[in-house]
Amino acid sequence: MAPPYVLVLDQGGHSSRALVFDAVGCVIANASEKVSTQYPAVGCVEQNPSEILQSLRDVIAAVAAQLGDRCKDIIAAALIVQRSSLVALDETSGEPLSPILSWQDTRHACWLTEKSKNQLPFLRQLTGLRANAHYGASKMRWLLDNTAVVHAAARQNRLCLAPLAGYLCRCLTEAKHTAIDAVIASRTLLTEMSALQWSPTLLDFFAIPQAVLPEMRASLADYGEIAVGDIKVPLRLLGGDQSFFMLSYGTQFDDGTVFINAGTGAFVQQWMPTTDVPQQLLVSPLMIAADPKNTVVVAEGTVNAAATALDWWQQQSGIVLSDEFWQKAELTCCRYPNEIPVFINRITASGSPDWLPAGESFFSTEAALPLKTMAVLEAIVFALQRNMDLLEQRKLCSTIVVSGGLSKLDIFCQRIANLSGKLVLRSSDMEACARGAAMQLLPSAIGDQQFEQFDPVVDENLCKRYQRWTAQMDQLSVVDG
DSSP states (O other): OOOOEEEEEEEOSSEEEEEEEOTTSOEEEEEEEEOOOEEEETTEEEEOHHHHHHHHHHHHHHHHHHHGGGGGGEEEEEEEEOSSOEEEEETTTOOBSSOEEOTTOOTTHHHHHHHTTTOHHHHHHHHSSOOOTTSHHHHHHHHHHHOHHHHHHHHTTOEEEEEHHHHHHHHHHTOSSOEEEHHHHHTTTOSOTTOSSOOHHHHHHHTOOGGGSOEEEOSBSOOOEEEETTEEEEEEEEEEGGGSTGGGGTTSSOTTOEEEEESSSEEEEEOOOGGGSOTTSEEEEEEOOSSGGGOEEEEEEEESOSHHHHHHHHHHHOOOOOHHHHHHHHHHHHHOGGGOOOEEOOSSOOBTTTOOOSOOOEESSOOOHHHHHHHHHHHHHHHHHHHHHHHHHHSOOOEEEEESGGGGOHHHHHHHHHHHTSEEEEESOTTHHHHHHHHHHOGGGGOOOOEEEEOOOOOHHHHHHHHHHHHHHHHHHHHHO
């Protein structure tokens, strides 16, 4: 009998990926396809549901071609998706009725701010989250109130307001009804902490009828079958793309370790009892099981514009962020350390712990392009550190483990080490989220992981810039808070 394989489909903000892991954790087939994002207005971030779906079908076909007859050895599949992206569907046909409102979309922020005024403790206590327009409830309300075809479908009892994962799962499995896992459902603000059902209290608060919501299941459940070549593979895991990077390391690290995954957005997670999580951060489930003893919950901080900020800066400046450019930028920064400005990143709403709405991004002073580019990168590092400062008030950090696309930059990892004063370990595995998902289906897929070490170096100029950045964020929090 051939050793088993597992397929992981990873649909993120920048691309869709398919990876096949073997029994010892080696990636034996993989494919990737970029996806586009549209910005029709300030605070509005959309993607095309047909394009996203086709990108997944393309990468599935690509790995099937790579495997050939070995497709029959795939025992199970996982689908991990942007957690808070949302789309309106015709529940009868499964066809989309709206663009995908990206997790970065905050178009209904003003409505949510007014709606949740004086209710923040109530919402935080029930959901573990903040009243934030990145999450699904305000997107659902906007679609119901502002989109005629969605309103008509609701009147005709054929509307489903589904997280993106529900739409993709339904189409890939050719299911007749839409289903979603409880972790992604939690990012709508419509479930209570780690629950497996929609909350009547929260549905009433946001005026969302349960009839327009998909069925909810545990993270590990029967979600149907996906065609891989001529083979039907059971889809056994559905979840959020950021839910699994921390799980990809198994038991290698103690609970003092902080994990950072930096891609389109950046996320900080640490094991911590729910009652200890700072109020400014999130109580975030990674896996929700039918048996509460098997549910996994962590403290989470979010930086909503990470790679997104660098993409924005490329468009603004016209530069190309190649390896050669970063090398030259680092040399320039070494020559002129006192001329690096501070960058205030408000390209999208800021995320934790300040929770500022989207606004004008700006540099503290004018500077040469390489210095300003470094300031944009440092703003991501500073936002991560601001979250880690709060975590360390509750639990000492021993080590920081980084993964994700931005971690490929040595200067990014070294600045995290220098600013935090902690040892930083960079995972050799750039697909930590996918591996973490694979391990839920095939625990041996942890493989032989390697880590590159970044020791902290005293950098007084970096620390001074962080202090200036922090003072500016404190001031904005007072003004916008």
